[in-house]
Amino acid sequence: MAPAPDTVLHSEVPSPLDVTDTHASTEASHGAEGGGLPQFEFQHWFGQIVWLVVLFITLYLLISKIFAPRLRGVIDQRASTIATAVETARKVQTEAAGQAEVAKAELAQARADSRATAAAAKTRVTEEANRRGAAEEAKVNARIAKAETAIGKTRDAAMTNVTAIATDTAAAMVKRLTGTTASAAEVAAAVKGAA
Incomplete structure (x- = not known):
């Protein structure tokens, strides 16, 4: 006897309730077996601990033998470079301060020399001007x-002539006014008395 078409279809296709029951039974069987995550099962702990120790030792050896010495070398080199740079900067600063002091002293000396040179030049110019x-x-x-001497000679010469001129003039004036001629001694005495 052939099954009815309705019953065949129903038995071949599982219902949604049947699928839910299947998942629930699968989870129940897994839960009964191991208890969840495999990392927390005691049977896997030995392998996990062995691998943890192997990885720890490997990382420790890599860090202590390769990475840490390289890092320490870089840090030491950097510290050495910084110390050298600081020492060089201090030396340069000390040299610059020394050179600044030397330059300051040279400037002061140059100023003093220029003042002394100016004073000497002023004194020399003053002496030269005074000498000139x-x-x-x-x-x-x-x-x-010389002019006074020449004037004196001219005056003396003129005075000599003045006396002669005065004597001649006085004689001429007496003759003209009085009509008589005066003697030379009288005219000379009159001129001397007037002078």
Whole structure:
């Protein structure tokens, strides 16, 4: 006897309730077997501990023998470079301070030398001007003395002539006014008395 088409379809296709029951039974069987995560099962702990120790030792050896010495070398080299740079900077600073002091002293010396040179030049120029002034004054005084001498000679010559002229003039005036001629001794005495 052939099954009815409705019953065949129902028995071949599982219902959604049947699928849920299948998952629940699978989870129950796994839960009864191991208890969840395999890392927490005691039977796997020995292998995990062995691998943990192997990885720890490997990482320790890598860090202590390769990475740490390289890092320490880089740090030591950096510290050495910094110390050298600081020492060099201190030396340069000390040298610069010394050179600044030397330059300051040289500048002060140059200023003092220039002041001394200026004072010496001023003294030399003043002495030269005084010497030239004295020479010019001596020349002028010599010219004045020469001129005074010439004037004196001219005056003396003129005075000699003046006396003669005055005597002649007085004689001429007496003759003209009085009509008589005066003697030379009388005219000379009159001129001397007037002078």
